[in-house]
Structure formats: structure tokens, C-alpha cells
Amino acid sequence: MEKGTIYEGLVRRGVSRRDFLKFCATTAAVLGLSSSYVPKIAEAMEKKEKPVVVWLHFQDCTGCSESVLRATKPTIGQIVLDVVSLEYHETIMAAAGHQAEKSLHDAIKKYKGKYLVVVEGAIPTKDGGLYCCIGGRAAVDILKEVAKDAAAIIAIGTCATYGGIPAAKPNPTGAVGVRDIIKDKPVINLPGCPLNVENFTATVVYFLTFGKLPKTDNLGRPLFAHGILIHDNCERRGHFDTGEFAKSWGDKGHRLGWCLYELGCKGPFAYHNCPTIRWNDGTSWPVMAGHPCVACSEPKFWDANAPFYAGLQNKDSFFAKASKIGLGAMAVAGLTKKENKE
């Protein structure tokens, strides 16, 4: 991997000063920082060495790597070569077998105490962890070994964060998230199924700029990405407040962009910045595209929120959380639904 600062790497790849500053400004915005922080971020990217990253894959679908591969600001090539110095990533590294294992061990030895560990996928713990082995070793043992000398750990996606789909009932492999195993290192959780690459890049840039991980909530999620309910930033919120609900796929309300709560939307329970940063370079997000939020960034979402397309099945818990959502809006939602007829 090329060494040097992030900025030097970006310049080598033809990124203009203007685009570099645009990237710094976009990242500051994702982090919820004012524009006065842009020079500080730019300075860190210009002066500090690229953070060394070791990326571990366990029980996963590789969807989070796919999400990162779709990154456009910067592109994956720039992320791999410039924003981070990726020393080990099973899916995209050229090495295989013993050579790959050697590069992992060389990296954790050479960068002892300095490298970031990215974990994608849940970790099975039942029967000694034998349900996920790499190079003949259990994932749980590899994680403990690699985490031991890490500077910090970033658990990406809902599987690495809480166990995700591998941990869904009956959880046959005893799958858990990173924080269930690693207790003596800073671990930040970036849940989502998959994670949004903007939040990953922003976390790495924050670490580089401030030398620590961003502030988190009690689930270990960064507040910049998980501090506000989806429901509070949703462009359909006005329709929720006035009792305008889509009731079936393709009906008048659905076509007019009315609230998806009765089609199963879990936005009132989900803390994520999807409505503000969106996906695919800010193009759209599920609710904008007409699909209810399934609260993929919340613990046990697969068990707790199914069936995904049934409205009001969580009515009791929804009303219990009414104080957070707004009692007036709840009353409107429950009592004064508008007609949704052709």
C-alpha cells in the first residue's frame, strides 16, 4: 500500500484541490459539524498519515463491503488507496490462503497499537465458534487476537453490531456482535443493513481529525448518524401529522407520497440519518422511493419488526413512545385518518 497523507494520495489520483475541499465540507456536514471545522478536517487530511485498517469478515452477506464499493465520494479506489491504508480485506485483496494469513499477522505486528479494525458480520460463539472458521481458526479467536493491539474497532452493519440476521431466532450458531466479545477496546457501532458508506467515511475522517472516535449513544452508535429518529426528518412527516396514510401499494396515497406508517413503516422507532444523507450519492432512500423503513439499524430488527409490511402491529409500543414522537401527532395518526380513495 502507498503511504503518505490522505491528501497526497488524492492528489496522486488527480483529485483537484476544489474537490478535496468539497469532500471535507461534505464530511463535516455528515458529522453534523459547522463549516468552521472544514479547515481542521482539511489540515488533518493534509498532514496525518493514512490510518491503517484491517478488515475482518465473519458471518455476513458481504453487503456492507458492497455498500462501500458503491461509494462515490471518494470512489472505492480512493478509499482503499487514499482515505485508509487497507492492509487486509479478504474480499478485495489479491493474496489468498497462507499468504493472506501472513499479511494479516504482519500488519497487526507492524502497526501494533495503531491500526483500526473494521468488522463486518456476526461472530458465532456456540460450540467454540466452529460455525465460522477462517484458515482453520474460529472467528471469535481471530477477532480477539486482532482486537488486542488495535487502536479502535469499527463494527459495520447490523450483523457486526448486534448479531443481525445470523442472530435471528432461533440463532442456531449463537451469533453475537463485536461489543458482546470485545470489552476492553473502544468499539463504535455503525449499524444498517447495509451500513451507509458516508457514515463509515465520516467516522474514519473524524478519527483522523480528532484522534478519537465520535460521541455515541448507549448502543455505541455515533450520534451524528443515529441521534435523530427517521420519523423526525422524513419528508412524509407532514402527511403523518395530518393523518394522510397510504393504505395499500400503489393506491392514491402511495402515489401521492403520503405516510407509509400503515404499510409497516418503522421510522418512528429507528434512529438513523437516512433521510438527510440518503443513499447512492444522495440520490434517494427507501421511504422516498415508497418503501417503509424496517428499522434495520435497531437491535433484533428481524425478530422485533416482522412482519415488515403490516401496519400498526406495534401499536402498543408506538403509543408508549408517543411522548418522543409528539402526542398531538399521535392523536392525529390514531383518530383522524383522512380518506384515501381514488
Ligand code: SF4
Ligand atoms: S411513519 Fe415512516 S413514512 Fe411516515 S412520516 Fe414516519 S418515517 Fe416517514
Ligand code: SF4
Ligand atoms: S430507511 Fe430504515 S430500513 Fe432503510 S436503511 Fe434506513 S434505517 Fe434501514
